[in-house]
Amino acid sequence: MKTKLSALVLTVALSIAPCLAQESASNAVLNISDMDKTVDPCTDFYAYSCGGWIKNNPIPGDQARWSISEKLEDDNRAQLRAILDEAAKTDPPRNAIAQKIGDYYASCVDVDAIEKLGSKPLLPELARIAALKSKKEIAGYISTAQFPPSLDVGGMLFAFRSNQDYKDSTQVIAEIDQAGLGLPDRDYYLNGDLKSEELRKAYVVHVAKMFEMIGDLPKDAAAEADTIMRVESALAKGQMTLVKRRDPPNLYHKMTVEDLEKLAPAFDWNTYFVKTGAGHIASLNVVSPQYLRTINDEIATESLGVWKTYLRWHATNAAANELSSAFVQETFNFYGKMLRGQQELPPRWKRCTNDVDYDLGEALGQAYVEKYFSPEAKQAALKMVREIEGTMESEIRALPWMGPETKEQALTKLHAVVNKIGYPDKWRDYSSLEIVRGDEIGNAKRASWFEFHRWLAKIGKPVDRTEWDMTPPTVNADYDPQRNDINFPAGILQPPLFDQHSDAAANFGNTGATMGHELTHAFDDEGSQFDANGNLRDWWTDEDRKKFDSRTQCVVDQYSGYTILDDVKINGKLTNGEDIADLGGLLLAYLAWKKDTAGQKLDPVDGLAPEQRFFVAYGQSWCTSERDEDKRMRATVDPHSPEKYRTNGVVSNMSEFREAFHCKPGQPMVRENSCRIW
Numbered sequence: 001m002k003t004k005l006s007a008l009v010l011t012v013a014l015s016i017a018p019c020l021a022q023e024s025a026s027n028a029v030l031n032i033s034d035m036d037k038t039v040d041p042c043t044d045f046y047a048y049s050c051g052g053w054i055k056n057n058p059i060p061g062d063q064a065r066w067s068i069s070e071k072l073e074d075d076n077r078a079q080l081r082a083i084l085d086e087a088a089k090t091d092p093p094r095n096a097i098a099q100k101i102g103d104y105y106a107s108c109v110d111v112d113a114i115e116k117l118g119s120k121p122l123l124p125e126l127a128r129i130a131a132l133k134s135k136k137e138i139a140g141y142i143s144t145a146q147f148p149p150s151l152d153v154g155g156m157l158f159a160f161r162s163n164q165d166y167k168d169s170t171q172v173i174a175e176i177d178q179a180g181l182g183l184p185d186r187d188y189y190l191n192g193d194l195k196s197e198e199l200r201k202a203y204v205v206h207v208a209k210m211f212e213m214i215g216d217l218p219k220d221a222a223a224e225a226d227t228i229m230r231v232e233s234a235l236a237k238g239q240m241t242l243v244k245r246r247d248p249p250n251l252y253h254k255m256t257v258e259d260l261e262k263l264a265p266a267f268d269w270n271t272y273f274v275k276t277g278a279g280h281i282a283s284l285n286v287v288s289p290q291y292l293r294t295i296n297d298e299i300a301t302e303s304l305g306v307w308k309t310y311l312r313w314h315a316t317n318a319a320a321n322e323l324s325s326a327f328v329q330e331t332f333n334f335y336g337k338m339l340r341g342q343q344e345l346p347p348r349w350k351r352c353t354n355d356v357d358y359d360l361g362e363a364l365g366q367a368y369v370e371k372y373f374s375p376e377a378k379q380a381a382l383k384m385v386r387e388i389e390g391t392m393e394s395e396i397r398a399l400p401w402m403g404p405e406t407k408e409q410a411l412t413k414l415h416a417v418v419n420k421i422g423y424p425d426k427w428r429d430y431s432s433l434e435i436v437r438g439d440e441i442g443n444a445k446r447a448s449w450f451e452f453h454r455w456l457a458k459i460g461k462p463v464d465r466t467e468w469d470m471t472p473p474t475v476n477a478d479y480d481p482q483r484n485d486i487n488f489p490a491g492i493l494q495p496p497l498f499d500q501h502s503d504a505a506a507n508f509g510n511t512g513a514t515m516g517h518e519l520t521h522a523f524d525d526e527g528s529q530f531d532a533n534g535n536l537r538d539w540w541t542d543e544d545r546k547k548f549d550s551r552t553q554c555v556v557d558q559y560s561g562y563t564i565l566d567d568v569k570i571n572g573k574l575t576n577g578e579d580i581a582d583l584g585g586l587l588l589a590y591l592a593w594k595k596d597t598a599g600q601k602l603d604p605v606d607g608l609a610p611e612q613r614f615f616v617a618y619g620q621s622w623c624t625s626e627r628d629e630d631k632r633m634r635a636t637v638d639p640h641s642p643e644k645y646r647t648n649g650v651v652s653n654m655s656e657f658r659e660a661f662h663c664k665p666g667q668p669m670v671r672e673n674s675c676r677i678w
């Protein structure tokens with residue numbers, strides 16, 4: 001199974017707005033018993049909305065955090081398991097899709113067969129590394145390793161994939177990015193605080209254990225683990241920070257392969273491109289030239305023996321979750337327990353279900369949407385998102401700080417946003433991916449290579465804007481600035497986040513705010529640098545950009561003041577885009593809800609006025625409990641603020657909230673210098 005450190009996610013929540021009378025509406029999206037009415041909403045609105053839920057929903061042992069979204073993810077996973085159990089039955093004969101997902105799953109849960117193999121599947125790989133005769137051969141090995149060169153974090157040395165050209169949104173080009181670390185981010189190697197030091201020590205112990213498990217003597221294993229820390233720390237030093245990566249121009253350095261060869265001559269690029277199957281590449285984007293220089297220096301400085309150690313560690317780490325239980329458990333002990341605070345390994349079926357979703361997501365997703373996503377739900381979600389877009393149009397037109405020229409451009413961009421709801425119009429074709437029952441690691445390898453080649457196959461071709469990056473059962477949503485589209489998989493359009501039979505206040509407060517959030521991303525500090533077609537192009541007047549920047553700085557200052565735990569504060573520059581989106585999203589949802597229900601007589605329900613219901617539904621979209629370890633990790637790598645501040649930070653900026661709960665100046669949920677952008 002894969003170590004999915006990047007699956008940190010969590011965007012917002014949403015809902016729909018049918019014109020049911022409040023009294024007869026179901027309360028799937030808003031639950032009074034999840035609240036804590038002993039708390040004053042003007043003091044801590046998050047505790048008021050979620051206190052009951054947090055008290056009654058302790059974090060399960062296999063989770064690092066537990067929230068209404070995570071619980072929904074768990075519920076979705078149980079539905080997927082039922083689909084997979086059915087697909088795994090070989091009698092009666094199955095269709096091609098059921099064969100693939102069913103046999104993949106059956107092989108993954110067959111622990112006896114996996115246990116019998118032990119570390120055996122790794123041995124040929126280790127032998128190949130041992131046989132390398134020169135540093136020049138590193139490129140040839142990486143390009144044909146059992147698991148492909150990574151598409152993103154982790155992997156060996158760097159990531160290789162394709163991407164839409166930042167400055168020509170019609171074309172896909174090759175891209176090389178920083179990667180190749182075993183810890184989640186460069187900062188883990190470089191931060192001087194005690195916790196980071198503790199984690200680095202634990203990482204070295206973990207790496208040493210893994211070397212022992214592949215047969216090295218304890219003394220050698222310890223020295224090798226120190227080597228890994230030294231090499232990865234040097235690589236980390238050359239990597240760009242997450243904050244710097246949030247400014248898109250920092251990520252764009254288009255060059256020819258000849259330029260790349262000059263930049264990092266110690267690596268055999270020609271062999272690499274030929275052997276990965278990328279073939280001849282005219283030009284590519286090198287996300288971080290500085291990092292390529294670092295790789296070059298390190299290859300030149302360190303010996304072949306050191307590089308063999310590096311490759312052995314990463315080959316072992318990449319395969320660990322497909323090997324016997326000793327490897328799986330040791331990997332969990334570090335990545336799950338130590339880094340995120342999970343107490344126990346999630347059951348095998350959960351991990352295997354995740355893997356099918358990861359490797360065959362649009363095959364499994366077809367069966368999922370057939371069963372759990374109705375055309376009515378899709379229409380209801382689409383109607384809601386259009387209402388929110390309509391609201392944004394009026395808001396842009398009325399915006400007091402923006403001049404007419406920029407407004408014109410902003411509206412052009414808004415009108416070009418594509419709404420992708422539920423699932424793709426055209427499903428991915430997995431027919432060339434061979435899934436063999438009983439061959440767990442083989443299936444995992446072939447699926448990884450299938451995905452890798454799918455990305456490479458796009459190089460030099462026009463952009464396919466119908467593609468999805470998330471699978472249908474995913475509980476998340478996103479906005480893609482390069483495609484200028486918003487994506488809501490079927491998995492997030494489910495109760496208790498969205499229910500077309502719930503009342504409008506609840507649906508707009510929850511999922512409506514998520515829709516507003518994704519739409520606002522088109523105009524956050526990052527998204528606003530892309531135009532209607534998804535090109536990185538400045539469409540702002542200088543004066544308006546200055547005003548925008550000072551407004552976004554208000555949000556940076558606000559969130560930078562919040563403490564996550566102990567001495568850990570929110571990095572307001574890292575979370576700025578998400579914080580802007582939260583702020584804009586809730587306001588848009590509120591105004592859209594008002595318009596949607598204009599002329600209706602809305603009565604209080606359970607003692608909550610309609611406006612109060614709207615805000616409580618928003619608060620409840622964030623109810624979360626989280627282990628301290630996970631909080632620390634997210635503080636470093638997650639661009640989203642903790643849920644408490646995604647709630648309180650937003651409502652304390654809104655006069656609409658103050659009025660709904662009759663809050664007074666001076667109370668904690670009333671910010672003196674409110675931020676407002678969109």
Ligand SMILES: [Zn+2]
Nearest residue numbers: 011521578581
């Ligand atoms: Zn977001």
